[in-house]
Amino acid sequence: MRDVLEGRVWTLGDDVDTDQIISGKYLTVIDPNELKKHVFEIALPEFAGAAKAGDIIVAGVNLGCGSSREHAPQALRAIGVGAIVADSFARIFYRNAINLGVPTIEAPGVRAAFSPGDTARVELREGRIANLRTGAQVTFPPIPSHLLELLEAGGLVEKVKRELRAAAAPSGR
Amino acid sequence: MSAAAGGGMTLTEKVLARAGGLERVVPGQIIDGRVDLAMMHEQGAQTVGPFHEMGAAKVWDPDRVVIAIDHWVPASTEGAAVLHRILRQFAKEQGLPHFYDVGNHGICHQILAEHGWVVPGDLAVGTDSHTNMLGAMGAVAAGIGPTEMAAVLALGKLWLKVPPTVRVRVRGRLGKGVYAKDLVLRILGEIKTTGATYKAVEFTGPTIERLSMSERFTLCNMTTEMGAKCGVMAPDATTYAFLEKIAKHPMHPIQPDPDARYERTLEVDVDGMPPMVACPYSPDNVRPLPDVVREHVKVDQVFLGSCTNARIDDLREGAGLMKGRKVADGVRFIVSPASTSIYKQALDEGLIDVFTDAGAVFTNSSCSACFGGNMGILAPGEVCASSSNRNFPGRMGAKDARIYLLSPAATVAAAVRGELADPREFL
C-alpha cells in the first residue's frame, strides 16, 4: 500500500446503492474482470469504459448502501481504482472494500470539494485529501490501526493467510 | 452484570461482550467476536475461493454453518447453477450437514428463524445484508461480505466495532389494517437510510412486547435500510415460546441493563397511525398511504413476498383481503412464500387457492421478484407495489421502474384496485 495516492476523480452523488453499482442481473457473475465491464452501469454509465487504474472515486453520503454484494468493490478492485473516498459509507460496503485491500476513506465534506475530472491527492497517514486543481483540502480522522494493517497486508485474504501460517509454524520452543 | 463505572450496557453491547469474552465493552471498542452461527446463500459461492487462498483447510465448526440457497431456486440461469454447484461441492468437501437445498429451501433468513438456528445471546453473521432480521431473537446478527465470511469460516471469529445504540421505544396499538410493516416504515421515515449507519437499533416498549415473532422479524429486517449494523429486541416469553422446540443450541438470554446508555431514543406512538408507504426511490421516502392513494398511482405489478413479509401470517392477512375479489385487469400479482414450510402451510389452509382463483401467480418459495435478478422483473417505466424492503433505482429491474413499499394487506388492496389503495377499505 502506498501512503500517497494521486488520481483522476470520478464523482458520484448521495445514496448510491449496490444495485446502482452492480445491478442484480449480474449477481451470478463472479469473474471480477467480467464484472468490471458493468460497474456503475446505473449510477455512472460512462465509467466502466473510461476508468483507469489509479482513478479515485469521490462520492457523497452512504455510498454502497443496499445489499451485501461484494461484486461492487470487487469490480472496482479489478479496475485498479486507487481509492474510494466518500462523505460516508454504508457499513458492509466499507468492510468489503477494506477487506479486498482497496483504500477506503470516510472524509465528511469531500464530495463538495471535487468536480469530475479533477485530480485528487490522498495522503493516507496524514489524513488529508487535496484537490490539485482548486487547492481545496479536506482532512479525515486517521484510519484505525487494525484497518491500516489490513490494507498493508493487501486485504483480508493475505492477512488470514499469514495468521494461519504463523499458527501452523513450529513454535520454536 | 451492571458495570459500576460509566453506566450499564445496551443489549447489543452485552451480546458483543459475551462474543468477545469480555466483562464490559463500550461503543467504539474493537472486539474479536466469536461467531455462534454463520449463514451463506448464493453469495457464499464467492467465499470458497478466498477460503482456499487463505490456506484454510477446515471450516472451524461445521455444526455452526448453514447454507440456504434462495435467490435462484431452482437455478434459472447457468450462472446460478454454477453458484449452487460450488456450494454443494464445498459442503460435501467440508462435511457441512446443514444445507437447505432445492426441495427444502426458503429465504435464508426465514430458514434461520424457523429452524431455530439463532438463539438469544448469539453473534450471527450471514452473507446477506438482511441478516439483521435475526436480531429479533435477542441476538446480534449482521451481514458481511463473502471474503469476510471466508475468514469467519477459517477462524470462527471476526473483528467488530461495538456500535452505539439508538433506542426506538414504541407505544400505542396498531389499528385495524395497520401492521408491523407500517410501523417500521414510519420509523424509517424518521431515522432515514443513514440515521443508524454503523449503529445498533434496539426496539423496546409495550407495542413491541405485544408483537408476534413474525412481526418482530419484519421490524428487525428493515433496520438494514436504516444503515444499522444490527437491529435487536430483548428476548421475552414470546421469543422463548417460539424457540422452545426448535432452538439448535443453548440460549443465553441477555437483557439490556436498566441503566444502559443510548446514543438517543426515538419515541413512537402508533395510536391512530395510518398505513404507510415508502415511495420511489428510497425506503425512507415514507408518506401516509392515504395521501398517496389520492394521487391515483396505477400499478403494473404487485409483489407479496420477501424476507420482510412473506410468512404465514402475511399470507393469511393477504388472502383474507383477496377472498371473493379479483386481481384487476392488466395487473400481475406475484405471491411468493418465504419458505417451503410456509408454502405447505398455505396449501393446507387453502390460501394458494384464494390467490390463484383471484388471478394471482403463487410461486415457489424464494426471493422471487424482490431483487430484479430472477423473475418478476420490471420493464422501463413500470410501477410495482411490493411488500419487500428496498425500492432503490433498478432494484426490481429497469432503472426507472418505480417501487412502492407496503404491508402485505396493502399490496393486495393495490392488486384489486389496480392502483395504490388503503387496505382498511377492504376489511
Ligand code: SF4
Ligand atoms: S427476499 Fe429480497 S431482501 Fe430478502 S434476502 Fe432475498 S433478495 Fe434479499
